[in-house]
Amino acid sequence: MKLKLIVCGLLCAAGVVRAELPPETVRAIHEAHKDSVLMLSGTLKFQTQKLHEIEVSGPATVVDTNGLLITAVSTVRLPMSARKTEIRESTLKVKLPSGAELPVRVVLTDADLGAVLLAPENPAAVPAGAFQPVDWATAAQAQRLDPVVIVGRTEKAYGGLPDSAPGKINAVDRKPRLLYICALLASGDGEAAFDRAGRLLGIGLGAQTIVAAEELQDVIDQARRAAARNATQKPAADKE
Amino acid sequence: MKRYFGSMLLCCAAMLPFTSVPAVRAEVLPIRDDVDRAVNQMYKSLVRIMVVMESPRSGRLEKNLGAGSGAIISEDGYIITNHHVAGRGKRLICRMWDGEEVESRLVATDPLTDIAIVQLDLTKRKNREPLHVAKFGDSELLKVGDVVLAMGCPAAVSQSVTKGIVSNTQLMLPSFLGGDFREEGEAVGSVVRWIGHDAVIFPGNSGGPLVNLAGEIVGVNEIGLGSLGGAIPSAIAQDVAKQLIATGRVQRSWTGIEGQARPKNLGIERGVLVGGVLPDSPALAAGLQAGDVLVQYDGVAVDVRINEDLPAFNRLLLSTAVGKQVEVVVLRDGKELKLIFTTRVRGKAWADEVEFKEWGLVARNLTMIAAIERQRPDTNGVLVASVGLSSAVTDAKPAVYEGCIIVEVAGQPIHGVTDLRKVTHDQLQGVTGTKPVLVKFDAGKRRLLTVVKIGKEQKRPDVEPARKPGLSTELQALSPELAEALGLKGRSGALVTLVYRGHNAERAGLQQGDILLKLDGDAVKCERPEDVDDIYTQIRRYRIGKDIPLEILRGGRILTINLKLEEDLSTSEEREPYKDDVFDLTVEKLTELERIHRDIPADLKAVKIASIETGGWAQLAGIGGGDVLLAIDGTTTADAETAKKLLKQAAAAKAKRVVFFLRRGIHTFFAEVEPDWSNGNGAGRKKAGKL
Numbered sequence: 001m002k003l004k005l006i007v008c009g010l011l012c013a014a015g016v017v018r019a020e021l022p023p024e025t026v027r028a029i030h031e032a033h034k035d036s037v038l039m040l041s042g043t044l045k046f047q048t049q050k051l052h053e054i055e056v057s058g059p060a061t062v063v064d065t066n067g068l069l070i071t072a073v074s075t076v077r078l079p080m081s082a083r084k085t086e087i088r089e090s091t092l093k094v095k096l097p098s099g100a101e102l103p104v105r106v107v108l109t110d111a112d113l114g115a116v117l118l119a120p121e122n123p124a125a126v127p128a129g130a131f132q133p134v135d136w137a138t139a140a141q142a143q144r145l146d147p148v149v150i151v152g153r154t155e156k157a158y159g160g161l162p163d164s165a166p167g168k169i170n171a172v173d174r175k176p177r178l179l180y181i182c183a184l185l186a187s188g189d190g191e192a193a194f195d196r197a198g199r200l201l202g203i204g205l206g207a208q209t210i211v212a213a214e215e216l217q218d219v220i221d222q223a224r225r226a227a228a229r230n231a232t233q234k235p236a237a238d239k240e
Numbered sequence: 241m242k243r244y245f246g247s248m249l250l251c252c253a254a255m256l257p258f259t260s261v262p263a264v265r266a267e268v269l270p271i272r273d274d275v276d277r278a279v280n281q282m283y284k285s286l287v288r289i290m291v292v293m294e295s296p297r298s299g300r301l302e303k304n305l306g307a308g309s310g311a312i313i314s315e316d317g318y319i320i321t322n323h324h325v326a327g328r329g330k331r332l333i334c335r336m337w338d339g340e341e342v343e344s345r346l347v348a349t350d351p352l353t354d355i356a357i358v359q360l361d362l363t364k365r366k367n368r369e370p371l372h373v374a375k376f377g378d379s380e381l382l383k384v385g386d387v388v389l390a391m392g393c394p395a396a397v398s399q400s401v402t403k404g405i406v407s408n409t410q411l412m413l414p415s416f417l418g419g420d421f422r423e424e425g426e427a428v429g430s431v432v433r434w435i436g437h438d439a440v441i442f443p444g445n446s447g448g449p450l451v452n453l454a455g456e457i458v459g460v461n462e463i464g465l466g467s468l469g470g471a472i473p474s475a476i477a478q479d480v481a482k483q484l485i486a487t488g489r490v491q492r493s494w495t496g497i498e499g500q501a502r503p504k505n506l507g508i509e510r511g512v513l514v515g516g517v518l519p520d521s522p523a524l525a526a527g528l529q530a531g532d533v534l535v536q537y538d539g540v541a542v543d544v545r546i547n548e549d550l551p552a553f554n555r556l557l558l559s560t561a562v563g564k565q566v567e568v569v570v571l572r573d574g575k576e577l578k579l580i581f582t583t584r585v586r587g588k589a590w591a592d593e594v595e596f597k598e599w600g601l602v603a604r605n606l607t608m609i610a611a612i613e614r615q616r617p618d619t620n621g622v623l624v625a626s627v628g629l630s631s632a633v634t635d636a637k638p639a640v641y642e643g644c645i646i647v648e649v650a651g652q653p654i655h656g657v658t659d660l661r662k663v664t665h666d667q668l669q670g671v672t673g674t675k676p677v678l679v680k681f682d683a684g685k686r687r688l689l690t691v692v693k694i695g696k697e698q699k700r701p702d703v704e705p706a707r708k709p710g711l712s713t714e715l716q717a718l719s720p721e722l723a724e725a726l727g728l729k730g731r732s733g734a735l736v737t738l739v740y741r742g743h744n745a746e747r748a749g750l751q752q753g754d755i756l757l758k759l760d761g762d763a764v765k766c767e768r769p770e771d772v773d774d775i776y777t778q779i780r781r782y783r784i785g786k787d788i789p790l791e792i793l794r795g796g797r798i799l800t801i802n803l804k805l806e807e808d809l810s811t812s813e814e815r816e817p818y819k820d821d822v823f824d825l826t827v828e829k830l831t832e833l834e835r836i837h838r839d840i841p842a843d844l845k846a847v848k849i850a851s852i853e854t855g856g857w858a859q860l861a862g863i864g865g866g867d868v869l870l871a872i873d874g875t876t877t878a879d880a881e882t883a884k885k886l887l888k889q890a891a892a893a894k895a896k897r898v899v900f901f902l903r904r905g906i907h908t909f910f911a912e913v914e915p916d917w918s919n920g921n922g923a924g925r926k927k928a929g930k931l
Contacts, residue, residue: 046703051630082811084702088630110706112780175760176781218783219706230701 021147021166021196029149029198030164035097035132036062037191039153039160040071040104040118042092046078046085054078056092059153059160059190060118061203062133063220067120068227069094069104070216071190072205076118080111092118095160096130107230108223113177114205115216117223123231134192139213140199142169142180148201148210150182152191167193169210178202178212274453278389279401281455284372285312287319288335288393289344289358289447292855293328294593296602299628301595303330303855309392309448310334310358311374311457313481317360320481321447322462323349324423326356331855331916334360337399340367343916348484351423351588352492353432353472354462355480356447374449377456379473382406382435390439390461390469392448404439404469410548411436411470421463425589425610428462431558433551434470435459441469476555493560493583494608496521497528499553501544511535511571512544512553518612526581528570535576536569558586593625594657598664598694600631605656606645614645620655621645621682632674636692640681647687648680664694673698708780710808712743713750715775717766726755733757733793734766734775740809740836748803751794758791779805809833817850818884822891823898823913824856825849827869827883838868845878846870846903861900861913868903 040060045053058075062068076092078085085106093101103121110117120126142148146169154161165188171181180202182188188204195201202210287310294301308325312318319334326332327349334344342360349356360371382388386406394400411434413421420427435450441461450459450471457478459471483490500515502508511533517524528534534542538560544553560566562585570577591605606619624644627633633640640646646654652663667677674695681688715734723731736754739746756764759775760782766772782788782805790801809832817828828850835842849867852858869877873890877883890898894917899910 047630051635078703080705082705082708084704086702087700088697090700105700106703107701108704108706112708112777113706115706175762176778176786177783215783222704222706226704 021149025196026149026164026166029194030151030162032198033134033151033192033194034162034164036134037152037162038062038069038097039095039156040069040075040092040190041095041156041160042090044076044078044087044092044106045089046087048079048085051088057156057160060094061190061192062131063117063136064133064224065129065131066123066227067094067102067104067126067131068220068223069118070203070220070223071116071118073109073114073116074189074206076106076116078106078109078116080109080114082111085109090121094118096127097132098127098130100127100130102126102130107227108219110219113211113216113219114207115203115211115219117219117226119223119227119231123227134200136200136213136217138199140195140197140201141178141212141214142172142195142201144169144172147196148180148182149194149196149198150188150191150204151194152188152204177215179215180210180212182208182210274387275389275403278451278453278455279391282311282374282389282391282449282451282457283399283401284337285374286310286337286391286393286399286448287312287360288396288398288444289319289321289325290333290335290341290396290860291326291329292331292860293326294330295328296593296595296626299600299602299626299631299633300597301593301602303853305855305859307393307396307444308446309444309461311391311449312360312371313374313376313457314485315371315373317344317362317365317371318347318481318485319344319358319360320449320457320460320477321356321358322460323351323354323356324462325447326358327351327424329358331860332358333860334358335393335398336365336367337372338367339398340365348488350480350484350490351590352426352428352430352490353476353480354421354423354428355460355472355477355484357481357484375456376474376478377452377454377458379435379458379475382409382452382458382473384409387453388435388437388439388458389451389453390437390441390445390448390471391451392441392445392461394440394442394444396444402440404437406435406437407468408434408436411468412548412551413465414547429551431551431554432462432472432476433548434463435473436465437469437471438467439469440467445469491562492558492586493562493564494521494586495557495560495566495581495583496523497534497557499534499544499550499557501547501550502533508533508571510541510543512542514570519615520612522581522584523568523579526568526579528568528579528581529572532570532572532577534568534570536567538564538566538568591657594661596660596664598668598696599633599692600628601633601640602626603646603657603660616645620653621647622654622657622660624681632692632694632697636679636690638688638690640679640690640692641683643683645682646679647682650677668695671695705811707784707811708808709782709784709786709805710776710810711779711803712740712745712806712809714738715756715766715772717769717771718755719767728755728793731755731757731793732767733764734772736792738836740833742842743809744804744806748790748801750790750792750801750803753794755793756790757793757798758789760788780808809836815850816880818880818887820884820887820891822915823858823887824853825858825863826851827877827880827887829880830868840868840903844870845876847877847880847883849902857913857915858900858911861911863900863902863911863913864904866904869900870903870908871901873899874901 037059041057060069060071094104104118107119108117148167150165154163167182169180170183173179191204193201193210200213202212205211289308291306310319310321313320329346332344335341342365344358344360347357347359390402420429445461448461449457452458458474460477461471463470496518498516499512514532516530517528560583565582567580589609593602593604602625603622611619649663674693676691676693714737716737718733733755786805813831815828819826827847830848846868851865872886898913
C-alpha cells in the first residue's frame with residue numbers, strides 16, 4: 001500500500017511538472033485576453049527611392065486604452081532603418097471587438113526588435129472602452145520548458161477570428177534582452193504570449209521569438225511620445 | 241602669338257624650294273594690330289550671361305543654372321545670344337566687361353534659328369558710360385581661310401578671345417550622323433547653314449559673337465563639333481534679332497512643302513524635289529504632290545542640288561508673307577504645272593510648358609505643327625511633356641505618361657492648358673487633400689480612361705525609428721594585418737577612433753587608440769570593416785541606460801571600463817528643418833554629431849545650411865549646402881527658429897541686400913544676397929493660353 005502511495009505520489013508529481021496545459025486553462029486564458037489582440041488590415045504606400053505599396057493583414061496586440069498597438073514587421077513590412085519613413089497613403093484599419101473598424105497609422109518602428117507600433121489616426125474618435133489592453137503591470141517571466149499560451153487571430157483567409165495556441169518555451173536568451181524562443185510557434189507574430197496563470201510574458205515579434213514584456217517598455221514609451229507629438233502638430237504643409 | 245608666327249615662317253620656309261610666296265601674304269599673316277583692333281572694337285560689348293532657367297523634369301519645371309555669352313547690339317541694352325542659352329531664362333544676370341553685374345530680362349526668343357534677345361536693365365547699371373555697341377558684318381562675304389575671332393565666356397569665365405580661320409562657310413550636320421540639331425522641336429539645321437571655324441570654343445561660348453578682323457559680328461557661336469565650331473551667320477542672326485526686338489517674334493509662313501536635294505539618278509537638272517507634302521497644308525490643297533519638282537516659287541527660280549542648298553530654300557518659303565497668294569511652277573511627268581496656294585502662319589513647334597503641381601505633370605498646348613506630326617485632326621487637348629515618377633498621374637491606373645494627350649477631365653473637354661487650369665481649380669474648390677477625377681486621354685491612337693487623384697497630398701506624419709543606444713564612440717576593425725603591425729598578432733578587437741567629447745564613453749575613461757577586446761563579457765570579433773556595424777547592431781539591442789563592462793587594451797595593459805549606454809547620437813536629435821522659399825535654402829539644427837565631426841565648438845551658436853535650391857538667390861550669392869550659418873545681417877543665428885525669423889523679416893521688408901556670415905571648413909566669409917523683389921524676369925515667356 002505504502003509503495004502504491006509512493007508510486008502514485010511520484011506519478012502525480014511528474015504530472016505537476018509536465019508542460020502541457022489542460023484545455024480548460026487554455027480556454028480560460030483565451031477568453032480573458034482574446035479582445036486584446038485585434039486584426040489589422042489595409043494598404044500602405046510609402047516612399048523610399050520609389051513608391052512602394054504593401055498590403056497589411058495580421059494581428060496586433062493592444063498596448064493601452066488609447067489604442068496604441070504593437071505588431072511585427074512581418075505584418076507591416078516597412079523598411080527597418082534608422083531614418084524616418086515617409087508615408088504617402090494609408091488605409092490601415094483595426095477591427096475592434098465590436099466589429100467596427102478604426103483607421104490607424106504607424107508611429108514607430110524598431111528595427112532591432114522587429115516591432116511596429118501603431119496608433120489611431122484620430123484619437124478623439126476612439127469610442128470609450130474600445131480597446132482592452134494586455135496587462136503590463138502583472139507581466140511575468142518564464143523559464144525554459146514553461147508552458148505558454150499564444151493568443152492571437154487566424155489568418156485573413158479564415159476570417160481573422162480570435163484563436164489561441166498552447167506552446168512551450170524551448171530556450172531563454174537573456175543577453176542583450178530577455179527573449180523566449182518557442183520553437184513550435186507557427187505564427188505568433190504580433191500576438192500576445194501568456195503564462196499558465198494568464199500573466200503576460202511578451203509579444204511575438206518574428207522568428208519564433210517572444211520579446212519579454214519588460215523589454216518593450218522603452219519602445220512603447222517612445223511610441224506614445226511620437227504619437228502625441230504628431231497628434232499635437234498643426235497640420236503640416238501640404239505635400240507638393 | 242610668337243609661336244604662331246614662328247610656325248608660319250617655318251611652313252613658308254619649307255615651301256620655298258617648291259613654290260613662290262603667295263601674293264596675299266599680307267592677308268594670310270594678320271599682324272597683331274589687326275587682332276588688337278578687332279578685339280578693342282568688340283570687347284566691351286561682350287557679356288557673360290548667367291541664367292536661371294526652367295526645364296521640365298519629373299513633372300516639375302525645375303530650375304537649372306547655366307551660363308553663356310552675348311553681345312550688346314543696341315544702345316537700349318539689347319543683347320544677342322542663343323535661345324538655348326537664354327530662351328528658358330527666368331532670371332538673367334549679365335556680367336559686363338568691367339565686371340559689373342546687371343539684371344536683365346528675356347525679350348524674345350526664336351528656337352528655329354536658336355537666337356534670343358536679352359535686355360539689360362539699364363536703371364540698375366552703375367557704370368554711367370554709354371554702352372559699347374557691337375556692329376554686324378556681312379557673313380555672306382566670308383571665305384574659307386579668313387581669320388575670325390571667337391569671343392565669349394567659355395566655362396563661364398570672364399570675357400575671352402580665341403583665334404582661328406573660317407573652315408567651312410556651308411557647315412551642315414549630315415543626316416547619316418543623326419541629322420538635325422533640335423531646339424524645342426525645331427530643326428535648327430533646316431534653316432541655318434553654319435559658319436564652321438577652328439577658333440577654339442567651349443561650352444559657355446554659346447551665344448557669343450564670331451568676329452572678323454574689322455571687329456564686326458559675322459556669326460553667333462552655337463555648336464561645336466570636336467575642335468570645329470559652328471556659328472549662325474550674321475545675315476540670319478541680324479534679321480531674326482530685328483524681328484524679335486520689334487515684334488517679339490519671328491513671323492513665318494507655312495506651306496506644307498518638304499523639299500529635298502535632287503536625287504542623283506533621276507535625271508533632274510534643276511529645281512527642288514518635293515519629298516513630301518504635309519496633310520491639311522496649303523500646298524496639298526493646291527494639288528502639290530510628292531515627286532513633283534519645284535522649279536519656281538513665287539516668281540523665284542529655285543534649285544536644291546545638294547543638302548547644303550536646302551536651308552536657303554526653306555528660309556525662302558518661311559519668309560513668305562503670311563496669307564500671301566503664291567504661284568509655284570512644278571515639273572510633273574515631264575510637264576510644267578502651275579499651282580496656286582495661300583500661305584498660313586506657321587507658329588512654333590512647341591508651345592510653352594506649364595506646370596500642374598496638382599497633377600504632378602508639365603504640359604503644353606498642341607501647336608499646329610505638333611498636331612500635324614501626331615496626325616491629330618485639330619489642336620485640341622493638352623500634351624503631357626513630363627510626369628513625376630511618383631505623382632498623381634503615374635499613380636493612376638492606367639497611368640498617364642509623357643506624350644499622352646489629355647482631352648477631357650471630369651466630363652469637361654480640354655482644348656488647352658487654360659481649360660485644364662480651370663477645371664483643376666473648379667474640381668479642387670473647397671477640397672483639402674486630393675480628389676479623384678475621371679480623365680480621358682489619348683495614347684497614340686488609343687483613347688483611354690483613368691481616374692487621377694489630383695490636389696495636394698496631405699503630408700502625413702513620418703514613421704519614426706526607435707531611439708537606440710550607442711557607444712558614444714567610433715570604431716575601426718582590427719584586421720589581422722593591423723593587429724600584427726601593432727604587435728598584437730592573434731588578438732581580436734576593434735580600435736577606438738573617436739570618443740565623443742562630453743559623453744559617457746569619455747566620462748567612463750575610454751580613449752582614442754584603445755582596443756576594445758570584450759563587450760559585456762563577449763569577445764569582440766572585428767576583422768573586416770563591415771564587422772564594425774555588427775558591433776553597433778549588437779549595442780542597439782540593449783536598452784538605453786544599461787551598464788555594460790568593456791574590456792580594453794591600452795599601452796599593453798588590459799583594463800575594464802563600465803559604460804552606461806546613452807542614446808545614439810546619430811538618431812537622437814531632431815533637425816528642425818526650415819525651408820525658405822524666398823531665399824531658396826533650407827536651414828536646420830547643427831547636430832551634436834556634426835559638431836563633433838566638423839570640430840565646431842558646442843558653444844558656437846550656428847545652424848546648418850542643409851540644402852540650397854538650384855538657381856535660387858542663395859546659390860547665386862555663392863552659398864552652398866553644408867555651410868554653417870553664423871549670422872544674418874549681423875544677428876547670430878543661434879538656432880533654426882532664429883534663422884527662420886530673420887529670413888522672414890528680411891522678406892517682409894523686401895531688403896535690398898541680406899548679408900549672410902558663413903563658415904566653410906576653417907574659413908569664414910560673407911555672402912551678399914540681393915533678391916529681385918519685382919517679377920521682372922521671364923517677361924518674354926507667354927502666359928498659358930492657346931496659340
